[in-house]
Amino acid sequence: MTDMITLADQLLVLVLLINFISLGTSRLIFSIRAVAVQGVILGTLPGLIHPFSWHLVAITVVIIAVKGFIIPMLLGRAVRSAEIKREVEPFLGYVPTLLLGAVFTAFSFGFAGRLPMLPEHQNYMFVPASIATLMTGFLILTTRRKAISQVIGYLVLENGIFIFGLLLAEAMPIMVEAGALLDLLVGTFVMGIVINQISREFSSLDTSLLTSLKEE
Amino acid sequence: MHSFLQGAFDPALVALSAALVIGCAGIPGLFLRKPGPGQIISTTAIILAALAGVPAALQLLFSHTATTYTLEWGLPFGSCELVIDPLSAFFLLPVFLVTAAGSLFAVGYWPAAGHRTTEPGLTFFYGLLASSMAILLMARNGVFFVMVWEVMALSAYFLLVTEHEREDVRRAGIVYLIATHTGTAALFVYFSLLAAQTGSFVLPVAGSLSALSPFAPVIALAAFVGFGAKAGIMPLHTWLPSAHANAPSHVSAVMSGVMLKMGLYGIFRTLTFFHDPPLLWGGVLTVCGISSALLGIIFAVAQRDLKRLLACSSIENIGIITTGLGVALLGVSSHNSVLMYLGMAGALLHILNHSFFKPLLFLGSGAIIHAAGTREMNLMGGLGKGMPRVGFLFLVGSVAICGIPPLNGFVSEFLLYLGFFSQLKTNSLIYLLFLAPLLALVGGLAMVAFTKLYGSVFLGTPRSPAAAYPHEAGMTMLAPMALFALLCLLVGLAPQLALRLVSPAIAAFFPQSAMAAVSAEYGAIMDKLSLAGVLLLTAAALAALLWRWRLGQARVTAAPTWGCGYQRGTARMQYGGTAFSELAVSVFDGIMRQRVERPTLTGLFPGKTRCSDTPTETLLERIIVPMFSLAGIIFGFLHRLQHGLMHIYMLYIFVTLFILMLWAN
Amino acid sequence: MFAALIILPLIGAAVTWLIPSDRLRPKILSLFALGHLGITIRMLIVTPHESPGGWFHFDALGKIVLLSTSILFLICAIYSIGYLFYRRERSNHVLCVGLLVCLSAASLVTITHHLGLMWVALETTTISMAPLIYFNRNARSIEATWKYLLICSVGVALALIGLYFLAYATIVARVEPSLLLGDLMLDAGKLSSGWVHAAFVFLLIGFGTKMGLAPLHTWKPDAYGEAPGLVGALLSGGLVNLAFLALLRVYQLCLATREITFFQNALVVMGLISMIVAAIFMARQADFKRMLAYSSVEHVGIMAVALGLGGRAIFGALFHILANGLTKGVLFLSSGNIHRSYNSKSTDHVRGALRRLPWSGGLFLAGFIAITGSPPFAPFISEFTIISSAFIQGRMLIGAIFLLSLTIIFIGMALTVLPMVMGEVPPHSETTSYKDTILTVGPPLALLLLVFLLGVWIPAPLMTLLSDGAALLEVPR
């Protein structure tokens, strides 16, 4: 069992890596794919840390399907329908963003270090990874202009939360699943719908166009 | 002095129910389709209520006891007590009197038939205002007090904006509303701190608080701001002139004659809570009072708008009252019973007097505006011939407000002078006597203001066609004015009675025993005063007789005014109001500045042109308005924080999270 | 009983979904709203027992919020009959369904004691409101919806991780892992402060975002400004209270952990910031619906400060839930009418509303007077309680800032509202088919009467309810 968990731990490193990719990439489609991959990885994690059960399988399948395929598909369609030529258009340059990402990751490790944990989670990096991913999500949300990029940011944030959920999975499965699924609901359907509405209204997903509502 | 209610039933109950009746008087009018009946109903109800209420109030005043009722209410602020003690009863008198008179006046001045849209609301809020003031005087629970206070302030606002189509009315309304609300905020602090002291929202009993506790100055300051803003004490007076000028006249009468007094009542009541207040308090009140009086009357002198002039003179009178209160407080602090008595008697009596002659004048101004169709004094003139009765009553009011014998204004100022002089023998507080010349100066300026007013409105020849054919006011408008004129004369000729009227209210401040001696002493002086008054009248009568006799003997002819050899004198060449006061204003230039637009004349035969000068509202226009616009600019700049950029909004959230995390651990 | 409360609106949603007629739908909506209020009152009279497992527990706090929400919802439903009559151009299908779903979720929030379930319900209300904000189907409304949705979702996500932290804290403490309020409060003492604090911060941010505490309020003016009047009313009078209820639950938890001070201070600071922000943005506000949005920011600030002050202010906060909710209803509904009639929500175009719409204009004016805390209206009671307790506790600075911002807000609001309602209607102003009818004026009028009634007399049962609620939030000594 433990070796499984070690594997999961190594996968988490991959997740962190993907965070940096999604921060650093200048190609929208690429970052969408990156997030999709992240989703898939996360989808497999429960299978690694929990004993086998059909229920588990179902969960895994759903998550992988949604995070890995449906959402990216929706976003991709939105991007294409809005014929986005130019790329991410960061509000903050890539290098600074990456540096910030690094700083936050370090910080999250520090933060996790200060919090008490169960011995069996002690030497794994679930908590720091989740917090780091969360912060990456925030970083994307605060530094990217396009609506799509912000959805991506939101999804990364979600993934962070999901990682933390893994710690609780056996303690309160319903809770975790409900949370995860509800977020997926928001992430996919509502956001997808709104995104498509936007692209229809503005024929662009640059949220800097979505700034007519403000105080003069 | 004892009313027919003696023994019949509880006067406090009568007063309370009178207040309630007045409050409900306007309600039928809201639901009656036909204009007219509603107004008649409310007027009758209010007058009847006042007829019951005044004797009741008098009886309560002289009973020297406090009657307490406890109102069952569902609010979690302790028991809601209604108490009527002599002080409340004293303030109740003007409430009932002025309200009744004003509502009668309204029948002629604001007839329902002519003002279908506005009349019902006006009548309703008028009643509401009056009854809220009456109940305010009985309220002894802080929260209930604030509630009634705010009802009063708001109904006054709605009365004020009756003609809200006019820009200046709206502006006056907003200024008033902001001022009164700020005052209310101060009252929030005031009552909260009182509750912090006593542990409940029920107002403390007289003399139960120590003025030396650290909170006392804050409480006093809050009370001064909150109540002073309502009373219009400088520098909290800015709302007053425009508000009183733009309200319907009978409303101005109530606002100026009664509502300002509610602010003073608050200050009186507050001071009763504390035992041995420090000298500083009295000093502050005195200084603020005398400066209000002086500046107020200087403003009044400069005004061109009839009602603005009256409003500014309200500031002056409030200032005089405040001075008296301050002097009395100094008396309390220095344990000087004579000073205390004189200051208090002067202040209270002047409150009563001001609620006689100021409504008289405001009602008169209503009649004038009705007749001349303008408030601009420079366009009037010669109205005295068209409306002699109004002219006469208005003259009585003007003489009274200048504090000239033999009318009531003189009596209260006389007492104040005695108070100032009374410090000559003792060396303590001797600097009080510098108030005497100042008050004299105020009196002199008041005379400038009111000769200007009376002269340019009633005397000479009409300066504009509008004022050329005035019509005499109807009975319903004359009767209330006549009532007030009579009261002015009565108090002026029988001051000893008036003194008896105020002495129970003074007891709220002052041990009964020691007061008896003092009041007896000054009662004797008052007798002399009334003797002098009678002599004056007889002398005048004799002179008049002599003259009539001579006129009977000799030939009387009528001719145009001698133009000093200047044959083509026109009405426009008369000394107008502005010209009349120009000299006096020039003396006080700097305190009171006129905004003058003079045309530049060019060529040998310059064309038609005009020159205008308007008095400026220094504090409002130089300080407050710029302050507001500055704040507006700053806020406008800060509005950019809401720039519509999503990712920055996210940044806000992130930063907040971050800071809180750091704070938490 | 619990089931009925949740199910009934869902059935309603289903029914309205199936009904084809736009005319009939609002009536059905009001019918179900009425039924919901009926059940609510029934439950207030005979409190149902705590459900086995303690997931559902109808305590005083829940009662207060549910009551205000249900009343407001009924009023808005009835109003919608008259309002939607003027919006025949677009289908109200989504609107009605969304409203009922939202109602169901809202009821769930009020009755559950399982934080997770509560969170799910809150999220549901957020989502179900999104299409309602998008009712007008134009660029501005889509933008508003987008901002509302993204910011609120992020907020709710943060709340979720807060809950996870809480849960993990239980695991670390080796107590029975649970998110039931009761259990958590029982072993609150054992939980490790590090996790708990982190949890509190995240929950505060999360629910604060949904509630609209500054500086997390940025979605509010856009959403309120673009949503139809009655949606605005429900957002500011209903959803805000739900989020506040969630905060109250967290507060209860903090009380149990005996580490309340930090949370209280955080609440006070954020509340005051919200009030100041509201004061700044209400001045010179060119759009009266946005002004109302900032007023809502102000009032959540007031509630937060009250909660932070504790003691007697708690009573004020709980009463403010009712007072603010109902008064906001008056303001939003009447402003909706004015918007309809002038077909503009710019304060430069709207003039002389009292002349054109005596009723709506009057209601708007009265609502303004009420919301700024003037007696004899309900908000005065709560605001005065809060201010006085601030001063009685000797926290002068807080009281002073509170009062100062209230005054600035009053001035700003007065300078916006009074010119709108007073004066003459500008001759060039656009005329629309809108007229004040009993259906569009009656509901806000009823609310105003309620607000007035609560301002002069709090019925004994309500009083006990409030004091019970306050007792739940007493700092144990």
Next chain:
Amino acid sequence: MTNSIIHIFLAIVMPPLLLGVIGKTKAAFAGRVGAPFVQPYYDIIRLLQKGTVFSTTTSWVFRAGPIVALATAAVAALLIPFGAHPSPISFDGDMILYAYLFALGRFFTMAAALDTGSSFEGMGSAREATYSCLAEPTLFFALITLSRLSGSYSLSGMLVNISIGVWMHTSAALLLLVGGMFVVLLAENCRIPFDDPNTHLELTMIHEVMVLDHSGPAFAIIQYAAALKLFVLGAFFVHLALPYSTGNPLLDWGLFIISMLELAVVIGAVESVMARLRLIRIPQLLVAATILAAFSTLLVIR
């Protein structure tokens, strides 16, 4: 009792004589014989017999003016003590009544002037109003000083108290006071240098221009009231400046009459040697007088 009768008798009979004396003095300075001392009496009687012309623009206010002026002066005359004898009516605070009585008279005089609608009379009353309210404080400072010196709150008390003895130890204060009060005396009675009773250059006048439209008996009453006012204020001033008294009542009456005549001579002399001030200077002079009086007050209360 007898004192009161003498008092009233003097108050009724003597005032015009002062005018006569002043006139005679000025004539003497001008090197003329001048009109007899009793000329003012003749004038008043003659005027009383003449008919009256009323301006068509006037109302009853115009007629009330002279009457009130006379009545107030008369009552004031009852309040002020003549010589060493206390006044018939005296009570604490009567000095305030004394001051305000003149205000009443002024009010009606001004109203009457404004009633004619003549620009000149309006101008006169405007000046009267302003200058008188500048003169008020001086009078009050004087009253304070006197009241402080005598410890009494009534005119009789404070004025009769002034004696050589008092002069001895508060000469500075009293000197300042005499200066101030003399200015007030001249201003209140519209003598040179403030006003010229005999000129007919209306633009420059104050009091005289206000009564231009009065004629016949009305004018007689005004003349007499003016004289009475001069007399009453003069009596006040004489107390300050010439505080002689012998123990003997009758001698004191004589003394009083003489000192009043002296005052009249002084006024006449001043009018002969001085020119009238420019109008803009007048407020400055009045304020200066106020400052003098204020200084005297400071001297006595410190």
